[in-house]
Amino acid sequence: METGKSNGIITLPIMSRNARHTLGKVRVDFIIIKPILGYSCDMRSSFCKYWKPRTPLDVGHRGAGNSTTTAKMAKIRENTVASLKSAANHGAAFVEFDVHLSKDHVPVIYHDLTCCISMKKKVNAASVELFEIPVKDLSYDQLQLLKLAHVTALKLQDHSDPNDDECSVSDNQPFPSLHSVLEAVPEDVGFNIEIKWICQEKSGKWDGNLSTYFDMNIFLDIILKTLLENAGGRRIVFSSFDADICTMVRLKQNRYPILFLTQGQSEIYPELMDLRSRSTPFAVSFAQFENILGINVHTEDLLRNPRYIQEAKSKGLVIFCWGDDTNDPENRKLMREYGIDGLIYDRIYDWNPEQPNIFKVEQMERLKKELPAEMLRNCLCPPVNDYMCNGANCTSDDIHMEINGVANHHPA
Template identity: 45%
Template sequence: MSQVADNSCLKQSIYTIDGMGEGKQDWKFCVRVDTLLQESVLVVGSCPDLGNWNSAGAVELTSEGEGTWSGVISIPRDCNVMFRYFVGIVFKPDEEKFTSRQVIVRRWETNLNPRIIHKGVVSNNQQVMEPDIFGLYDSCKMTDRGWLTTETVVQFKLFENPIQFWKHKYEGRKVHIKLTPLMLSKGRTLVEYTPTSDIFEESMDTQDVGEERDKWPITEIAVMNENEWEFQLQEQFGRAYNPNDCIIFSVSMHFPEAVAYMMDYYMYSSSSVENSPPYHIGFSYILPSMMSSSEGQAIVPITSRSHRPIGQLKFDYLVVHPISGYECDMSVSYSRIWKKTWQGLDVGHRGLGTSFKLEVAECADVRENTIASLKNAASAGADLVEFDIQLSKDLIPVLYHDFHVCIALKHKKQLAEHDMLELPVKELTLEQLQHLKVYHLAEGKNKSQRFFDEDLEEHQPFPTLHRALDSVDPHVGFNIEIKWTMQLKDGTYELNHPFDLNMYLDTILKVVLHSAGSRKIIFSCFHPDICTMLRLKQNKYPVIFLTQGVTKKYPAYRDPRTQTMSMAVNYAISAGILGINAHTEDILRDTTQVKMVMDAGLIIFCWGDDNNNPATIKHLKQLGIHGVIYDKIDKYSSKEVKESIFLVEAREMQNQLLKAAEELEDASQSPLPSISLPPTSEFELDDLENTQKRLSATSVLSS
């Protein structure tokens, strides 16, 4: 697992960007990396010869043995060429399955700045050089798992005593489980699967484990504990299921509609000797038709070797597809980048704060989740603003916290008991939400209108996500919380959601990926599966897991990953996300948990009503919390200068660039063109073009 970057990793280079010339030279790329049998090593970069950062156009290197891969590629010689190595699986075009080359990104170099071959450097093709080390350069090593390019990931989650046997002889005995995908099709034509004869033998999985490493689909397993959180290939006879385990099987594949799954069950005989294999007691089949939606739950029978039902398996599933209509490139990733200076950040809750609490004195003076609220928080010095996103009926991402609203049946000055109709936000179009007389649930319950701002456009509820990205100061970061119904521990749901989860997230992600520019973005959600999907669907923005942990204030969720901070940590490092956003009630109960999170290489934010106190905010920052989310930031913030940290850093970087330009001007005694303000994100290399065109040599500045 790659770790959170420190300042030594965050070095900004100023690169010369000239027109792409016709001159070419051969360049030898050579890297050392451990791979599995079916994996290849590829190189991708900033020129057409290296795929223009598109993984599908990357160049496959040749194995030289002992973990070394190399290849000679013709690249431009009259401009800087940037590149990265990655480990992937390459599928060549064929008539039955793929009409074009498919490349799966398994692991890739995620150092903030890519590797670079400088303009004018002579070809290394005739030199004897040490291989590069995968992920290691600029005094920092960072690699990460890939994201979904063309493949689909299906996950099966087992928890809450999911395996039940009806035969007495199996009660109280430890069972080992193993999941195997079954290709039901040849090409795209479904054919019947016929079990092999050894299904009836003592063990149906006696082949060497290594034989499975060269197969696609790929099946991996992780257990949400301190030792087994990392996804690994399965053992020959699977993994023992223990009480209170939370096990996740993850299968990567193409054509999920043509893949079924077999769960095998093994037990060791009480009379077995050392190194003897377990015996196979039965199996379950999971058909693709059982997973008609992106998420759900199902129960399948456990069948004995003689095809008699002996028990049942209860599981939750998740199907994750790539983003529809958008391709991520490999030029840069911020998903695991966090500077050491980004600590104790002030995060405006729903903008300037919650505005519908029972005690009016505790409410923000501006309606929450509005453009006005976000702008006021920015003016008060918020480093980031947190807000909630959900979809309207016509699939427009809008800012709103609650799943329901109240609508007045008649326009009255005084609201009576039956004058309000409660409706889910999902049942109203954007036009209806923005033009009907809509009240917050608290206003409906109290029969008292809280705000009278119909004539103020920026104070209106339900602004679109696109407008928020376009309207708020780009130096202010966004913490975007994805709203989605959760299942409570008693089995009930917060809302019956009609949207397909893949479509829901794709709609939100495409708005951000197209419109966020250089703004700092963090995604968050209480639903761990959504955090998993946000991580797998895109490679650019970080994700943090919102968790209640141990609480007396809210009902517990069913998913065990949500119930304690230790489980949240195990899940976060397993999913490869940036960190967690913990409930302050749980932190104050046991402050040592903050160190536990940071020792795991994760960042930690916190949320909750406990934060709405200057003394508590100060205490949380002293504990090392990276971001404190609180209300009324205009009143509770202790900042002397009301500016976001990202604006301060952008100004410092501008001064560094000006100083570097002046030094070059003095050295060359020639005038330089004016230098424009660099972008809010000092990591966006392409946006430095005004400065880069003049600086012919590479100058490395500490960011």
């Protein structure tokens, strides 16, 4: 066992009595979970297993949608502040995005584990060559300054990026920090944060060809502390394809829930090594055993086996769905009828007009019940603002709102 390592495999020989003959080997997978360094957990707020029953939630995939690898790509660069805001403006209850760390341990928003650097050749300055490099090997400043491209550009003869012209605008910059996204996106919009980690395929191949990564405890502590200290009252749901990540997040803190991501049986993606990631029933059992909120299943598997939805819910689990199949409105209709809790899909702006999300609507309904009708009639403030009333006719009272409703109501 490697000293100080948070997770891995120990293999020990089974020896015969004379200690000279090896009869076999024992292989043990292990994880070591440590408390978050410098952070004290308490019970002031705990939502690890809390989920309010409501109509299925719309979740903006990578914000406004996949802009790199799907058949119909989003018109806004994925995983940027602009993309997240666009989904929020069109009624997304949550926006989904991926978080991992730069070389200098800054949590950044980006989907893939690798990206491409544009490099000019010495002989022909006009010729550009792309070099694939792990995101973890670039500092945050380098990610902001270098001319970068998505790995799909390696397959194209034309290496120009259609989003280059937009990158000068800060909200369209790739690799925004998690901290900047927390500040830029309205707090009433929930975050479904996929914690990015290397996955191994059944064939033995590793995601991004990365067989080694950060120490899991250090990696999670940085991301979790950023959120615990800066997220305020925002709704946050984590997710991850790595089962150990899910276990660690559940035990390291008690404020935010996590969903285990699984692709189930898929004809689109290669099988993963971990059986829990390629079998929805095993994913359900794992989520139950680790007492996490629920699972996030590939829609392809749910369309084939819709009974999985009610099976998961009967065991007290929340279930989301993801994948290109969810982009089809007919499939979304089916998922809603089957009782799904959340739908992650692209280009929410194609289906919804600009509108407040369900959380804002619920807040306004609570206001109508809690506040006198005369006060609501006199209020000149927009009905879908943050409900911090500053209108001239509202000076008789100060109304202070928390993320979940009326916190207090007292004379000015």
